[in-house]
Amino acid sequence: MEKQTCLYDRHVALGALMSPFGGFIMPIQYSNITDEHNAVRQHCGVFDVSHMGEVRITGPDAERYVQHIFTNDVAGAPVGQIYYGMMLYPNGGTVDDLLVYKMGENDFFLVINAANIDKDVAWMKEHTAGFDIKLDHQSDYYGQLAVQGPEAEAVVEEVLGIPCSELKFYTAKVAAVPSALAAVPDGFPSGQIIISRTGYTGEDGFEIYGSHEFTQKAWDKLIESGRCKPCGLGCRDTLRFEVGLPLYGDELSADISPVMAGLSMFCKLDKEEFIGKEALVEQKANGVPQKLVGIELADKAIPRHGYPVLNTDGEVVGEVTTGYHCLSVDKSVCMALVKTEFAKLDTPLAVQIRKKVFPGTVVKKKFYDKHYKK
Amino acid sequence: MAKFEEGLRYSESHEYIRVEGEYGFVGISDYAQHALGNVVYVDMPEVDDEVTAGEEFGAVESVKAASDLISPVSGTVVEVNEALEDKPELLNEDAFANWIIKVQLSDKSELENLMDAKAYEAFCAE
Numbered sequence: 001m002e003k004q005t006c007l008y009d010r011h012v013a014l015g016a017l018m019s020p021f022g023g024f025i026m027p028i029q030y031s032n033i034t035d036e037h038n039a040v041r042q043h044c045g046v047f048d049v050s051h052m053g054e055v056r057i058t059g060p061d062a063e064r065y066v067q068h069i070f071t072n073d074v075a076g077a078p079v080g081q082i083y084y085g086m087m088l089y090p091n092g093g094t095v096d097d098l099l100v101y102k103m104g105e106n107d108f109f110l111v112i113n114a115a116n117i118d119k120d121v122a123w124m125k126e127h128t129a130g131f132d133i134k135l136d137h138q139s140d141y142y143g144q145l146a147v148q149g150p151e152a153e154a155v156v157e158e159v160l161g162i163p164c165s166e167l168k169f170y171t172a173k174v175a176a177v178p179s180a181l182a183a184v185p186d187g188f189p190s191g192q193i194i195i196s197r198t199g200y201t202g203e204d205g206f207e208i209y210g211s212h213e214f215t216q217k218a219w220d221k222l223i224e225s226g227r228c229k230p231c232g233l234g235c236r237d238t239l240r241f242e243v244g245l246p247l248y249g250d251e252l253s254a255d256i257s258p259v260m261a262g263l264s265m266f267c268k269l270d271k272e273e274f275i276g277k278e279a280l281v282e283q284k285a286n287g288v289p290q291k292l293v294g295i296e297l298a299d300k301a302i303p304r305h306g307y308p309v310l311n312t313d314g315e316v317v318g319e320v321t322t323g324y325h326c327l328s329v330d331k332s333v334c335m336a337l338v339k340t341e342f343a344k345l346d347t348p349l350a351v352q353i354r355k356k357v358f359p360g361t362v363v364k365k366k367f368y369d370k371h372y373k374k
Numbered sequence: 375m376a377k378f379e380e381g382l383r384y385s386e387s388h389e390y391i392r393v394e395g396e397y398g399f400v401g402i403s404d405y406a407q408h409a410l411g412n413v414v415y416v417d418m419p420e421v422d423d424e425v426t427a428g429e430e431f432g433a434v435e436s437v438k439a440a441s442d443l444i445s446p447v448s449g450t451v452v453e454v455n456e457a458l459e460d461k462p463e464l465l466n467e468d469a470f471a472n473w474i475i476k477v478q479l480s481d482k483s484e485l486e487n488l489m490d491a492k493a494y495e496a497f498c499a500e
Binding site for chain 1: 411412414415417430433435436437438439440459462
């Protein structure tokens with residue numbers, strides 16, 4: 001049985017198409033994916049991302065522990081800084097990709113993928129030996145909204161009354177709940193929210209973590225304002241795909257390391273140690289058998305997850321991880337995991353779509369430029 | 375609200391056929407285009423391809439997913455609707471005016487296995 005987020009009733013009332021995702025029943029679209037996609041690219045959209053998981057790590061060894069399980073380097077980071085990176089298996093395969101928020105000295109807030117919550121929390125707990133930390137799994141307490149698009153800053157400040165213009169890209173702060181959204185204290189974490197300038201769309205935007213009651217009130221305000229379109233996971237996927245952001249389960253998995261996925265920049269091999277470091281060092285030195293590439297097709301046919309990728313001799317040399325008819329640039333494109341010898345830019349490759357084979361070319365994985373406000 | 379045009383025959387996989395003499399024009403129903411949402415690509419067979427009742431002959435793709443097209447009849451493709459190559463959204467604008475393939479029927483008795491508009495509307499309401 002799938003879980004519901006604290007906004008489930010609101011999605012149903014808005015007539016959303018609901019579908020299971022990552023153990024939750026989530027809105028896929030409210031009107032249609034194209035309109036919602038364009039709203040985020042051009043104006044502002046709000047997503048219920050309350051399905052994401054949250055873990056708080058505190059205690060004297062919190063930083064050393066995060067350094068141990070996380071590929072990016074948080075040493076000496078300023079409070080409020082956010083890092084993207086992965087947790088890895090010793091063989092370099094990916095447990096999950098996640099955000100790490102530094103909330104204070106030896107105080108970190110980890111945001112993980114919904115589908116991986118149980119696995120990730122178990123993995124974290126397995127690796128606490130020798131660290132004096134407190135690991136607090138808080139997924140059930142937090143709701144989360146993502147307000148995304150070029151107008152997001154104005155919407156958050158003017159509609160929600162939460163000052164955010166001073167927040168730099170990939171930073172966060174704790175904020176008081178604005179009085180207009182304040183409610184009877186509803187338990188954890190009462191009276192405070194976390195807001196960050198982050199997102200998963202390639203546009204400027206904010207992610208806001210708060211209690212269920214806060215999340216419901218903030219959602220209602222945003223929808224009632226008319227300045228913010230409700231957006232489902234359908235366009236969240238087309239938006240993140242276009243700008244080359246990976247989705248765990250497609251571009252990263254237990255079998256796909258960050259080196260294979262082209263995400264080495266988030267793995268700091270000059271760090272003293274982290275789980276999986278030796279495997280990545282070996283992969284960097286000796287190469288990997290497969291790499292993630294972008295492929296642009298000449299035709300409009302749409303490559304989908306799992307479709308075979310062929311070389312010019314018709315041999316299968318890889319598989320599509322995500323593909324769409326890219327809404328912002330009107331081209332059929334995909335990300336695909338292919339044998340490394342076929343991963344060079346401009347290599348001619350083809351995708352088999354049902355019975356036909358459609359020729360294409362290896363291109364950069366970013367099909368549309370990000371518009372972050374840094 | 376979906377429209378259910380009279381005079382056509384419908385399949386359970388939501389294709390329709392408009393029969394004119396020895397030929398049938400096959401497309402997707404208005405109910406199907408509603409359910410699919412924005413159509414962004416139509417994968418069509420070639421002229422002279424054989425199609426078989428109950429078997430896949432192409433696909434209609436929305437942003438999110440591909441849906442197989444299942445032929446309601448057997449026969450030979452004599453024409454494909456090339457307008458859909460550049461304007462797949464025509465299926466959303468008017469699914470009944472924009473057929474996908476024209477088939478020379480090899481067995482008209484297959485039409486008896488299909489639903490009329492009333493039966494199809496009841497089927498969709500289930």
